[in-house]
């Protein structure tokens with residue numbers, strides 16, 4: 550079972566969270582039929598969204614959208630306060646080989662932007678973006694937190710893919726300082742993190758999220774919350790109809806004139822919805 554642990558390094562004013570997302574990312578790989586480079590990028594963005602969700606209040610959601618000029622084009626993941634996460638990659642069939650021992654996600658993403666969209670409930674959205682630094686996602690997310698939210702942070706994200714293309718390990722951790730964090734502790738953590746093994750290696754060796762955190766920071770951790778992570782898509786026929794309404798009257802009239810049932814596929818879970826001509830006519834009446 551996939552899990553996230555959120556904790557506190559009490560006397561040092563540091564918030565930490567680590568997640569093991571192996572089953573969730575493997576599930577995403579299966580529904581999107583992704584190839585290794587696409588799987589790694591999607592897995593890192595999914596894990597990033599899960600880690601950012603550790604700062605949410607009840608009813609809130611966070612979405613990470615990575616858009617680049619590389620072959621993957623776009624990777625998106627959204628996670629809510631209950632760690633229900635979903636995601637997609639625009640081009641699922643990308644495999645670009647390795648850079649050293651690692652999958653070359655940076656080259657597959659290219660240059661572009663990382664957007665973070667927070668749904669704070671009550672139809673209130675907060676969106677902020679930064680230009681991609683490496684396209685490797687973890688460094689980009691840390692850069693976003695440092696620049697956009699002024700929270701000096703370290704982020705590690707990793708996906709290990711088996712020779713049969715399945716996901717053998719996926720997860721990561723995030724370390725966030727508070728305004729009161731002492732500079733010497735930040736220096737200590739920076740040194741510690743530069744030596745620490747990658748998140749995917751920790752998970753491959755069987756570590757759970759709390760063990761990953763202890764390994765990463767080398768200080769005692771007070772656990773604040775342990776939660777399970779699941780892949781979940783809240784799409785429905787009503788939402789599919791809502792998406793068609795946004796196309797506007799002319800577009801819908803054109804669909805009606807073709808006299809055919811319209812198939813809509815959810816980006817996130819691949820579920821298909823059939824919209825009949827009759828339903829399209831009802832939508833026009835509503836407009």
Ligand SMILES: [Zn+2]
Nearest residue numbers: 782784815818
């Ligand atoms: Zn869906």
